[in-house]
Amino acid sequence: xxxxxxxxxxxxxxxxxxLLEMTLGKEKWLDIITEYYLQNYINKxxxxxxxxxxxxxxxxxxxxxxxxxxxxxxxxxSIYFSAKNISEKINDISNFYKIIADCIxxxxxxxxxxxxxxxxxxxxxxxYDGKVKLxxxxxxxxxxxxxxxxxxRKAIYNTFKKADLSPSFFTFxxxxxxxRLVGLDDTDKNTKIAFKWLKGxxxxxxxxxxxxLFETLQKAxxxxxxxxxxxxxxxxxxxxxxxxxxxxxxLAEKKLDGRFKYTPNAVNDTYELLRQLIDDMELLNNFLLxxxxxxxxxxxxxxxxxxxxxxxxxxxxxxxxxDRFNSFADMVNIDLHLKSLGEDFxxxxxxxxxxxxxxSGFKRDGxxxxxxxxxxxxxxxTLMETALRAKKLEEK
Numbered sequence: 001x002x003x004x005x006x007x008x009x010x011x012x013x014x015x016x017x018x019l020l021e022m023t024l025g026k027e028k029w030l031d032i033i034t035e036y037y038l039q040n041y042i043n044k045x046x047x048x049x050x051x052x053x054x055x056x057x058x059x060x061x062x063x064x065x066x067x068x069x070x071x072x073x074x075x076x077x078s079i080y081f082s083a084k085n086i087s088e089k090i091n092d093i094s095n096f097y098k099i100i101a102d103c104i105x106x107x108x109x110x111x112x113x114x115x116x117x118x119x120x121x122x123x124x125x126x127x128y129d130g131k132v133k134l135x136x137x138x139x140x141x142x143x144x145x146x147x148x149x150x151x152x153r154k155a156i157y158n159t160f161k162k163a164d165l166s167p168s169f170f171t172f173x174x175x176x177x178x179x180r181l182v183g184l185d186d187t188d189k190n191t192k193i194a195f196k197w198l199k200g201x202x203x204x205x206x207x208x209x210x211x212x213l214f215e216t217l218q219k220a221x222x223x224x225x226x227x228x229x230x231x232x233x234x235x236x237x238x239x240x241x242x243x244x245x246x247x248x249x250x251l252a253e254k255k256l257d258g259r260f261k262y263t264p265n266a267v268n269d270t271y272e273l274l275r276q277l278i279d280d281m282e283l284l285n286n287f288l289l290x291x292x293x294x295x296x297x298x299x300x301x302x303x304x305x306x307x308x309x310x311x312x313x314x315x316x317x318x319x320x321x322x323d324r325f326n327s328f329a330d331m332v333n334i335d336l337h338l339k340s341l342g343e344d345f346x347x348x349x350x351x352x353x354x355x356x357x358x359x360s361g362f363k364r365d366g367x368x369x370x371x372x373x374x375x376x377x378x379x380x381x382t383l384m385e386t387a388l389r390a391k392k393l394e395e396k
Contacts, residue, residue: 002014003015003018004387004390007353007383007384007386007387008384008387008388009384010057010376010380010381010383010384011061012061012062012065016069018356019062019065019066019069020066020069021352021356022349022352022353022356023062023066024341024345024348024349024352025341025345025348026066028325028327028337028340028341029063029325029327029332029337030063030066030067030070032327032328033050033067034070034074036328037288038070038071038074038076038242038288039074042239042240042242042286042287042288043074043239043240043286045285045286046285046286047281047282047284047285047286047287047288048281048287048288048289048330049277049278049281049288049289049290049291049330050288050289050290050291050330050331050332051290051291051292051293051315051330051331051332052064052290052291052292052293052332052334053292053293053294053295053297053298053331053332053333053334054294054295054333054334054335054337054338055294055295055334055335055377056294056376056377056380057376057377057378057379057380057381058334058335058337058338058377058379058380059334059337059338059379060246060292060293060334061082061246061247061292063292063334064080064244064246064290064292065080067242067244067290068080068242068244071242071288074239075238075239076238076239076240076241076242076288077103077104077105077108077109077233077238077240077241077242078241078242078244079099079100079103079241079242079243079244080244080246081099081103081244081245081246082245082246082247083245083246083247083248083250083251084247084250085247086099089262089266089270090245090270090273091262091265091266091267091269091270091273092219092269093219093222093223093226093273093276094200094217094218094219094222096222096226096273097200097217097222097225097226097229098199098200098217100226100229100241100243101198101199101200101225101229102199104198104229104233105238106195108236108238109176109232109233109236109238110130110176110177110180110191111129111130111131111180111236112130112233112235112236112237112238113160113173113176113177113180113232113235113236114130114134114177114180114181115128115129115130115236115237116159116235116236116237117134117152117155117156117159117177117181118130118134118181120155120158120159121134121151121152121155130180133180133181133182133183134152134180134181134182135148135149135152135181135182135183138151138152149182152181152182153178153182156174156177156178156181156182157174159177160173160174160177160235163231163232163235164231165228165231165232165235166224166228167215168213168214168215168228169228169229169231169232171211171212171213172194172197172198172213172232173232173235175190175191175193175194175211175213176190176191176194176195178190179191189210190210190211193207193210193211193213194211194213197211197213198229200217200222200225202216223276223280227280227283227284229241230284230285230286230287231285233286234285234286239286240285240286240287240288241286241287241288242287242288242289242290243287243288243289243290244290244292245289245290245291245292246292246293247292247293248291248292248293248297249293249294249296249297250262251267251270251293251297251303252296252297252300252303252304260303262303264303267303267307267308268307268308271305271307271308271310271311272308272310272311274291274311275308275310275311275314277289278311278314278315279314292334295335315330315331324336324340325337325339325340338379345379346378346379346381346382347382349379349382349383349386350382350385350386353383353386353387354386357386357390361392361393362390362391362392362393363390363391363393364386364389364390364391365389365390365391366389368388368389368391370384370385370388370389
C-alpha cells in the first residue's frame with residue numbers, strides 16, 4: 001500500500017486514521033496547540049506564528065501532518081504544503097497567495113456565506129442548511145418567484161455590506177451567494193468564474209464584464225488579497241485559516257549543479273514575506289501560521305533567519321536558551337521536544353507500529369536485511385526499519 005511505501009521512506013502516511021493512531025507523546029506539544037490555541041485563542045479571534053526548528057528525522061513533518069488532520073476536524077480551513085514540492089518559489093507574495101487560495105474549501109465557503117444571508121432573513125439552520133437554493137424553499141412556502149428573488153437579493157446585499165469587505169471581495173461574495181441562493185439553474189456559472197478569480201487566475205474579457213471582477217492579482221496587492229481572503233473566511237464563520245509550511249531549509253539547499261536553489265535576492269524576498277505575515281498578525285483574525293525547517297535556518301548566518309535582520313528581530317525572543325522543552329515557545333525546538341519524550345520514545349513508536357501492522361495482517365520479519373539509515377536520526381530510522389521488516393501474512 002501507499003502508506004507502507006511512505007513509512008519505508010521514513011515519511012508520514014497519507015491515511016488519516018493511521019497517522020492519528022501512530023502518534024504518541026501528544027501531551028508534550030500537540031495537545032497544548034490544540035487546546036490552548038486552536039480551541040481557544042485562535043478560535044476566539046487571535047492570530048499566531050509558530051516556527052518548528054530541528055534536525056532531520058525528529059518528527060517536524062509528522063507534527064504538521066497531525067495538525068492538518070486535527071484542524072480540519074475542528075472546522076478550520078487547513079493547508080499543508082512543502083516548500084520543496086511546489087512548482088513556484090514562495091519568495092513571491094502573489095505565488096504564496098495562489099497556493100493558499102487554490103486550497104480553499106469552496107463548498108465550505110459557499111455554504112458559510114449562504115447561511116449568513118439566511119440568518120439575515122430569519123432562517124435557522126434547521127430550516128435552511130445552505131446546501132440548496134433558498135429561492136426554491138420560499139416558493140414552496142407560497143411566495144411568488146419574483147418577490148422571493150428580490151427579497152433574497154436584498155438580503156445578500158445587506159448581509160455583505162456589514163462584512164467590511166473590499167469592493168472586489170464584496171462582489172465575489174454577492175456572486176457566489178447569488179448562485180447558491182437564487183440561481184435558476186444548476187450551472188453556477190458565476191461561481192466558477194468567481195473562484196477562478198479568487199485563485200488569482202486571469203479572467204477573459206467577457207468573464208470580467210459578466211461578473212464585474214476587474215481587479216487582478218499582482219505582487220503589489222497580493223498581501224491585501226490574503227488579508228481579504230482571511231476576512232471573508234472569518235465572515236463565513238469558518239473557524240479560521242491554518243497554514244502549515246514545511247521544509248523551509250530549501251532556502252539554503254543547492255541543486256545538483258552546485259548552485260543554490262534560491263538566489264540571495266529570492267531568500268531575502270521570502271524572509272520579507274514572512275516578516276510581513278508576522279506584522280499582519282495584529283490585523284488578522286483566526287489565523288495560525290506554522291513554519292518548519294532544519295537547524296540550518298538557525299546555524300547558517302548567510303542564508304538562515306539571522307541573515308534578514310527585520311525578520312530575525314521579530315523571532316529571536318523565542319530563542320531563550322533552555323535545558324528543557326518549552327511547550328509555549330513561538331520558536332519550537334523539536335530536538336528538545338523529542339528529548340522530552342524520553343530516551344525510549346523510538347522503542348514506543350516501534351511497539352505501536354508493530355501493533356498496527358499486526359492488526360492489518362502484517363508480521364515482523366527479522367530476517368529481512370536492511371541498509372543502515374541511522375544517520376537520518378534514530379526516530380526516522382526506527383520508522384523505516386519497522387516498516388521494512390513488516391511482511392504481509394499469507395492468506396489461507
